[in-house]
Amino acid sequence: MGPNPHTDLAGLTILSQLNEVEGLHIKKDGAWIPITPLPNAFVINVGDMLEIVTNEIYKGVEHRPVLNPNKERLSIATFFKPKRDYYLSPASSLITPQNPVKFKQIGTVADYFKGYFSHQLLGKSYLDTMRLNTKDKEN
Numbered sequence: 001m002g003p004n005p006h007t008d009l010a011g012l013t014i015l016s017q018l019n020e021v022e023g024l025h026i027k028k029d030g031a032w033i034p035i036t037p038l039p040n041a042f043v044i045n046v047g048d049m050l051e052i053v054t055n056e057i058y059k060g061v062e063h064r065p066v067l068n069p070n071k072e073r074l075s076i077a078t079f080f081k082p083k084r085d086y087y088l089s090p091a092s093s094l095i096t097p098q099n100p101v102k103f104k105q106i107g108t109v110a111d112y113f114k115g116y117f118s119h120q121l122l123g124k125s126y127l128d129t130m131r132l133n134t135k136d137k138e139n
């Protein structure tokens, strides 16, 4: 976890904002928006793997934690992802003439992890390199 803007690698992230101090921003329509923690509520973020499985119907949310200089902030993240040996690809039921397949062949979840962590060294989005017919997104 770091302060850099990113999307999460897993399918879904469940965040528990333990002391309800603001500090998470998400990017929406090109603008950073602060998320106000609500009492007794989780923050749920869509990650890269759910974007792949839904063939981009659900988009991974870009977000960044912002340091609050005055208040300590406690956030616990739980990441949900498929098992490592599962094949990672868009669900066939979500591939239609209107929404043709959006991703290259990826392989297993373990293959995706391997590619992701070696690609991180290049400082670019690994998910964007897996898209078909689209240029790498600039962040």
Ligand SMILES: O=C(O)CCC(=O)C(=O)O
Binding pocket: 001, 002, 008, 015, 023, 024, 063, 064, 065, 075, 076, 077
């Ligand atoms: O600070 C947070 O609540 C989110 C942390 C985060 O983005 C992550 O762990 O991937």
Ligand SMILES: [Fe+2]
Binding pocket: 006, 007, 008, 063
């Ligand atoms: Fe994150």
